[in-house]
Amino acid sequence: MKRAVAASLALALVVACHEEAAPVQPAARFELRAVVQPALAAAEARAPRTAPASAEPSPDTREAAEAVLGALESPDARLRGLALEDAHALGDAGVPVFAAVLADTAATPARRTGAAQALGKIATSSAVDALATCLEKEREPWLRAQCAWQLGEAGRDEIVPRLVLRLKYETDSATVVWLADALARHQNLSGLDGLRVVSSSREDPARGEAADRLATIAADRGFEDGERLYAAWWNDDPALKQPEPSDALRREGWFLVERLSEPDLRKVDDARFVLARLDRWIVELLAETLHDEGVYARVHAAQVLERRGPRARAAGSVLLAALADPRLAPGAASALGAIGDASAASALEEILVRSRDVELRVASTRALGNLRAPSSTAVLRAALDAREPIDLRQAAAGALVAAGQGDEVAPFLLECLTATAADAGAAEQALGHWIQARAQLDDASRDRHARWVELEPVPNSVPTAEDVARRRSTRAEIARAAIAARPK
């Protein structure tokens, strides 16, 4: 009997000792509730949508609108000014007439321009809707540019999301310039990207105008140049004043958040694009959305916060708490890394050490690479262990490169260029960062970096598999030489 008891105890002890480390448990339950639908309903109640003006205009209105259009073609500036006052007086009643002229491809450019000006002056919801519709559908770039300008003049901030979305699809660089200008007049600086691209182009005919606009927008905000303003905007410099949104714009914000749950990927992509570029007020809405019971809403909200980078810093504490939600945790970890919340490092390290969820561990490791906290080096080194999944090891190697420890992981990254199941593209990028970091060391390192950069694919080209294989093979040689040159 005694033997049996002893054997049972021993067995229990062995079992207990073999039990694996418990997975990380959420410190507290992350509350999920209905967020988006009630918030959208409340926002719509505060600022109801007005239907586009569609009533058939009376003969008097039509006559008055025609008089406005005629006067707007006059060379007399005083007469044109009076015509715009008349347009304003017509208000919504005149919108169907002007909208029809704006959309009429048979009308003369001067007449269509006049219609755009009249709508800009009326500046009601219906009027700006007509201008925005033209901006989205018109084939003539000059008229799209005109509409963009008028939407900046109209002063209704609820149009900002549509202006931002147009940045994604606009192909005419002059229109991009006036979109950026219009957005800047609404205090939204997401058009700076486009201005920087166009102004730095060698051949674009709009480059001069883009450079002028960039300089003016920067000077208006007390910045020396566009680059400094861009850095301040990207880093959410508190000195950069951003206005409170109108109720109508908040409604549009919730509408976009609701679209994050759409089944159609394109609509989600568009919503992510716009939400990532609205001003800082949107962060509060996105942080609330992390609690929504719909998995798409909260995962996509986390993605938007990640894309906003430092401009989503205000969501740091909610994201940290969201690590307790298994469905949201990988996205929350990625967002914490992107926004640069250093206080999240210890929580992410803990996940890397203790969690059994590979998705979450990989996301946390990449996030630690963004945070570059010195305390993370030890756990990142441990994650290089050959028994760990290859993705995790690669993510850890990339994070160590970012932390300035690339010398020790370069040989492993070189292996990943060809290893089965490794992400060769990610390995190539990480090796590129390491080669770049070493470029300041000596002439040979600088030369290796120059050769590496020379192999960059031509922008907008589509390389073949053979092209990629050749490039990686040559880069592997460069990396081998750099590894051999490391200090012993």
Add this chain to the structure above:
Amino acid sequence: MSATRIVLGLVVLLAIAAGLTLVFQQPAPAVEVAVFTSSTQCAACHAQVHAEWTSSQHAQAWTNPAVRALSNDFANTDCIDCHAPRPVFETGLTNRVLPRESRRAEGVDCIACHQLPSGGVAGTIDRPDVACRPVATRDLARVEFCAPCHDQHKTVEQWRSTSYAQQGIGCVDCHMPFRNGDPNQGRDHVMHGGHSIELVRSAVTLTAAREAARIVARVENVRAGHHFPTDERSRAADVFWRPVTGSNGNAGPWRWLYRFRSPYRHEVELVDTLLPAHQMKEVVIDDPEAAGRCEVALFYKRSPYWTDPAHPDPDKEADLLHRVVVEP
């Protein structure tokens, strides 16, 4: 023999029978379900399927150089959802997939399609006794299973209005046929589609004939269970023609006639010209130079733009699907 002995004997026999029944009826002991972190793990038991998948476009969804270039090395994170998706069953049929963080290099892999949220994998039979614990899951063969990614460009929606949908012929019937036509051999995991010229060629026919003074070319969608072409908006099919002069059959440069394509959203000047299933498009060549011997051809392209749009060279930049000669 006493009654007691008979009873005892019967009891013993019953006990033996019960024991044997227990031994032989006991289900095979369930093995511990394996945790899959890579599709390479599947190759150990499913070498053929794994080899087929390795050569598929699904396996290259993350590594394909064209995809990487067009997505700016996935800096455009919108692309990750479908190019490295979390398991379809996690979010459910028809619902959008979510992007994953790990094993992205494996693209649309075994785990993305087969992993069940409750553990085990979706398969064709129940086998609790093997490491991956397959569970017979008919959903794998439903069009709604492919829809999370492939209906983003309305391919499944297009299919719904075809006769194939009414007959119950779905995605897998054409794109994952049974190997050698034998259900016992399982389905082909190469998943031929828009990258398989033979399959694309079989989807449509091209005919051309003289009618009065003109040549009428007809392209008919005879076998695609959706529009032609479908899915990515980059895909295009172009009808070209050219006169063939002289007895040696010399032909000049191709002359563009018509394009089947769904334009990108920013291409506001273009309209959608995809050819729905079972429908035919007539294109007329009304040109004095077409009076003699002519060639008419249908080419297919996976990127929409020509190097020289004014003088497109389909022989170099597209794949020939069909070519017909029209005599004078």
